[in-house]
Amino acid sequence: MAMDMTFLGTGSAYPSPHRGASALVLRTDGDCWLFDCGEGTQTQLMKSQLRAGRITKVFISHLHGDHLFGLPGLLCTVSLNTNSDPQQKLNFVDIYGPRGLRHFLRVTLGLTGSQLLFPYAVHELEPTSDQSPEEGQLSKEMTAESGPPHPQEQPGKTITLDVSSDSYLLFEDKKFVVKAFRLFHRIPSFGFCIQERDRPGRLKTEVLKALGLKPGPLYGRLKAGESVTLQSGRVVLPSEVLEEAIPGRKVCILGDCSSVLGEGPLRLCSGADVLVHEATLGNEHREKAVDHGHSTPEMAAAVAQACCAQRLVLHHFSQRYKPSSLQKEGDEDNVSELQRQAEEALQDSGVEVILAEDFLSLPIPLRRPR
Amino acid sequence: MAMDMTFLGTGSAYPSPHRGASALVLRTDGDCWLFDCGEGTQTQLMKSQLRAGRITKVFISHLHGDHLFGLPGLLCTVSLNTNSDPQQKLNFVDIYGPRGLRHFLRVTLGLTGSQLLFPYAVHELEPTSDQSPEEGQLSKEMTAESGPPHPQEQPGKTITLDVSSDSYLLFEDKKFVVKAFRLFHRIPSFGFCIQERDRPGRLKTEVLKALGLKPGPLYGRLKAGESVTLQSGRVVLPSEVLEEAIPGRKVCILGDCSSVLGEGPLRLCSGADVLVHEATLGNEHREKAVDHGHSTPEMAAAVAQACCAQRLVLHHFSQRYKPSSLQKEGDEDNVSELQRQAEEALQDSGVEVILAEDFLSLPIPLRRPR
Ligand SMILES: [Zn+2]
Ligand SMILES: [Zn+2]
Ligand SMILES: [Zn+2]
Ligand SMILES: [Zn+2]
Known part of the structure; x- marks a missing residue:
């Protein structure tokens, strides 16, 4: 089964003409799973090879605008284009994210009179109080769902931390087990672990x-x-x-963070084929990065190493770092320096470092039988 | 006093890589007034010559997403950039739009933990029940403001129709009188009339x-x-x-509509220097346009003629119309055909027709003394 990942936005804080706001698509057999959806994601999707109408699941790591403001518009446009293309099947869209997300969508879609041709459900993760400073936590008053649900809103789950595994079980089906885990950021943030199930070997x-x-x-x-x-x-x-089984792949996508919370996430992400981690600012700005709840390449590398990941993909770069293609000689903030810093921290570890850019598409090859 | 208008997005329904969603800036002496703010407006602003930090007033014609989804992100980015540029003064931002806009901003900014460094107020226009079909009207339940106001939200006005003038007085100061008027659309929509005050002639x-x-x-x-x-x-x-007085200019910017409501708007827009009107689809699609609450070039021309406007600017084109610069010979939907249709309807009327494109900047010259 083919699997790849396409980065639609690799900038932090806001979208710019050079870097979109956070969004990436994990594609498995044509189904698209969208991770974060900053403003402008729908336009980035149109510029890519992907089809927005194939999105069946959306995962929002945290509620900061640069990861969320594109979601209402994306859903509306998918619906409009479904309408004009009768070939396209109407997907049920499952949306996962922190508490408050259901109310956000209900209000933004409701007040704008946005009609959707497909049903959706929002499954909310209940954060714990140690995922952010106190001022980053939403009061129950703010997330109380007032107003009628959207006509297409179906009941969603409330998912709480499973203390024994230190993770949240989002769903499992024949092919995948998907879990979330806690990160520390200015507001509660989550990482996602997509574990493909092992598949039986070929018949002899x-x-x-x-x-x-x-x-x-x-x-x-x-x-x-x-x-x-x-x-x-x-x-x-x-x-x-049967020939030997084909081990399932593991893809881990972390939201904004200055650290993972507890040991659970490291166990969960252990041996990941790909670990996507933010690197907002270079090592020399570590204090500022941590103050803002963010990471440096060195910090991202430490997580990758602790998980024994095969590949570490850096993204969510401060807009001060222009894409390599626009970099001019002598430019002060060089994004390839972020890669160098992560590689330096990972030397001899065997972890490969990849710098994401908007529209980078990364194949995730099948594992070989053990 | 210099005055000009810059189109940041001229597409309808959603933003695309070729046409942004609705947004335009009227600039007077460096102050920027933003009319509508579809998704991606902040990126379009970055690509333009304008500075988002100069925005002091925002006018939202109606709550459809293609006119609104960019506003929370724009406010956040203005704040972030204010932060990094201490030269920039902190503007109070006045935001005008239909009932429901205050709740929309409170929820989108609140749930995303968006901090703003400047205060803002939302002044809501109370629509009348004949501005849209019944299903387009928001229940009081949906616009009830639940949750705490944003720390920077200041009290805003509720503005109701002044029946005698058939318009809404938004504000008046030494330089301008700004009013709104009612349009018919799928949801309540408004037009805005910016009347510059006459200025005394030079001293002899x-x-x-x-x-x-x-x-x-x-x-x-x-x-x-x-x-x-x-x-x-x-x-x-x-x-x-004193030399003869310099008559004030009049700029009228209409939201999405299939018609203006009543005679008041035509009186208000009478003799406009510039009238901006949507033309979503060509004359041959009139039935479809009206069904969706939209206008054709012919319909826009009729409004311009009834107002004796000097210039009619068409915008809000269906994404099927590519910008002229991307048009290929033989393309079926040609945006210049929309201009031709409006010109045909206006022949001998003396009204000039202009086709807006993203980033078109239109100077609005001083009037000559009468
Ligand atoms: Zn972020
Ligand atoms: Zn964040
Ligand atoms: Zn529109
Ligand atoms: Zn509309």
């Missing part, structure tokens, strides 16, 4: 033939891990007729 | 000298329209010592 057709088994439903049951008893009484174990 | 210095008057405070009083009594008892009338 030679062995099956030798056992006298012809292609049919039994093949499916063996592949699904069931033992099968032949008419002769012989029990065939899946392990006899 | 020869005459003043002959009267024995030396430069000083008396000059100012005469210029302000006061009569002055000399020590000799001679009364000097302003009309004796």
Whole structure:
């Protein structure tokens, strides 16, 4: 199954003509999952190879505007374009994010008379009080849902921290288990861990033939891990007729943070194929970065190393860092210096460092059988 | 006093890489007044010659997302950039728009923990029930202001229709009288009439000298329209010592509409130097346009003619119309055809037709004395 990740915005604080506000798409078999949706994301999507109409899930790491202000408009435009393209199927859109997100969407869509042609649900993560300074926490008064729900709003879940695993279970299906974990920022922020399930290896057709088994439903049951008893009484174990399993990939996408909270996130992200971490400012601005709830390349590298990630992707750069393509010789703030700083911190660790830019598309290859 | 108008977005329904969502800036002596603020307006502003930090007033014609979704982000970015540029003075921002706008801003800024360094007030226009179909009207439940106001939110006015003039008085000061008027659209929509006050003509210095008057405070009083009594008892009338007055300019900017409501708007816009009117679809799509609460070039032309406007500027084009610069020969939907249709409807009327494009800047020259 093909999997890739496309960065739609890699700037922090606000969108600019050179860097969009935070947004990235993880694509699996054509389904698009959107992580954060800063203002202008819909226009960035139009410029990319991706189709907004394929978005089935949205994950909002935290409620800062540079990660959220593009969401109402994106939903409206998806609906408008669905309308004009009858080929497009109407997706149910599941939206995950911190408490307050449901009210935000209800008010922004409601007051603007925005009609949607598809149903959506907002599943809210309940933050804990140690995810931000006190002034960054929303009062119950502010998130109380006043006013009628949007006609397309379906009931959403309230998801609380599972203390034993130090994480939030967002959903699991046949292909994926998706969890969230806590980060420390100016307001409560979350990271997401997308764990693909291991898939059974290929059927050994030679062995099956030798056992006298012809292609049919039994093949499916063996592949699904069931033992099968032949008419002769012989029990065939899946392990006899299957190649080695293909381990699932793991993609971890962290929201804005100056640190992860607790050990849970590191366990959860352990061995990630890709870890996406912010690096708002260079190491030389560490104090300022931390004051604003942000990280430097060195801090991002420490997280990647603690998780034994294979690849660390940096993004969410201060708008002072122009994209490499617009960099001029002698420019003071050089984004490639951020990469160098992370690489320096990771030397000999084997972690590869990648600098995200708007529209960078990153394939996430299948793992080899163990 | 220099006055000009810059179009930041001329597309309808949503922003695209080729046309921004609705926004334009009227600039008078460096002060910027923003009319509508679709998603991406802040990025369009960055690409223009204008400075977002000079915005002192915002006017929202109606609450559709393509006119509003950029406002929370714009305010945040103005604040951030004010912060980093201590030269910039902190403006009080007055925001005018339909009922519901105050709640929209309170919720979007509040839930996102958006800090602003400047105070703002939202002055709400109370629509009448004939401005839209019933389903386009907001219930009191939806606009009820729940939750605490933003720390920077100052009390705003509620402005109701002045029945005698069929208009809403937004404010008046030494230089301007600004009113709003009612339009018919899918949801309540407004137009704005910016009337510059007439200014006294220049002092006739020869005459003043002959009267024995030396430069000083008396000059100012005469210029302000006061009569002055000399020590000799001679009364000097302003009309004796002033050149002819310079008539104030009139700029009318209409929100989305399929018609203006009543005769008041036409009287108010009478003789406008510039009338900005939407033309979402060509004449051949009139039925569809009206169904969606929009206008064709012919309909816009009829309003301009009824007002005896000097110039009609068309904007808010369906995204099917590419900008002229991207138009290819043989393209089906040609935006210059919209101009032709308006010109055809206005032939012999003397009204000039201008097609807005993103970043078009239009000077509004001083009127000549009558
Ligand atoms: Zn951010
Ligand atoms: Zn943030
Ligand atoms: Zn519109
Ligand atoms: Zn509209």
